[in-house]
Amino acid sequence: MSITIGDYMETVTAKITHKLIHELDHLVENGWYANRSEAIRDGIREIIDKRKYMAMKKAIEEDIDWAEHA
Numbered sequence: 044m045s046i047t048i049g050d051y052m053e054t055v056t057a058k059i060t061h062k063l064i065h066e067l068d069h070l071v072e073n074g075w076y077a078n079r080s081e082a083i084r085d086g087i088r089e090i091i092d093k094r095k096y097m098a099m100k101k102a103i104e105e106d107i108d109w110a111e112h113a
Contacts, residue, residue, distance in 0.1 A: 067079055067082055067083070070082055
């Protein structure tokens with residue numbers, strides 16, 4: 044069986060303020076996430092998706108601007 048990038052988890056160490064940990068734990072305690080790791084992974088996915096969206100939007104706006112002035 045071959046392993047692809049999405050098939051395993053890697054541990055990453057990060058320093059997080061007490062306030063953020065408290066808010067993160069609050070999300071877990073209220074059932075939004077099963078654990079801290081799940082919440083952090085979801086947050087990272089949101090950041091990545093947002094950056095991809097912003098890059099795509101910028102490219103589209105540049106294409107429109109080019110088409111209007113060509």
